[in-house]
Amino acid sequence: ITFNNSGNSIASSGEQVDKSITITAERGINLTTGTDKSVLISNDLKVTNNITASGNISASNFCEKFIQMTNSSSITDTFNTGSFRSAKYILQVTSASKFQTSEMLVLHHNSTASNTEYAQINSDINLVDFSTDVNGANVRLIASSSFISCSVKYNRIIISS
Numbered sequence: 001i002t003f004n005n006s007g008n009s010i011a012s013s014g015e016q017v018d019k020s021i022t023i024t025a026e027r028g029i030n031l032t033t034g035t036d037k038s039v040l041i042s043n044d045l046k047v048t049n050n051i052t053a054s055g056n057i058s059a060s061n062f063c064e065k066f067i068q069m070t071n072s073s074s075i076t077d078t079f080n081t082g083s084f085r086s087a088k089y090i091l092q093v094t095s096a097s098k099f100q101t102s103e104m105l106v107l108h109h110n111s112t113a114s115n116t117e118y119a120q121i122n123s124d125i126n127l128v129d130f131s132t133d134v135n136g137a138n139v140r141l142i143a144s145s146s147f148i149s150c151s152v153k154y155n156r157i158i159i160s161s
Contacts, residue, residue, distance in 0.1 A: 063155070077140070077156050078138040082137060084159060089105075091130065104119070113132040127147050128145040
């Protein structure tokens, strides 16, 4: 596992790092662990400059995301049916000077997804309707609206199967 630009490793594969790590990325850093490996860092991880990541990033199964809708129906989020059974979302929608917020619980039972959206508050108009389905190996959170200039921010907590 390489954590710095000079190619030096601070931990070998499978080894836990139990101290603070500071990363300064002047040319970019790639952290590759393979499909069945993970990096565990106890305590602090401090990063100077930018971090770019692809794939799924999980911090205790919590994430925060921003989606700009460009169509009347947008897939806002997905999670894997084989790894996770349920999720809770805190949703926030903005369009110009209009706002909406709510919470949603999602449960999948094999090829079907069920959801309940509750505690919705909006500023005079419902901007987005949220629904869920199962498509292949993923549960999808779908945002539908006649306001295609909406931005959707959400926090998600997912619980494993």
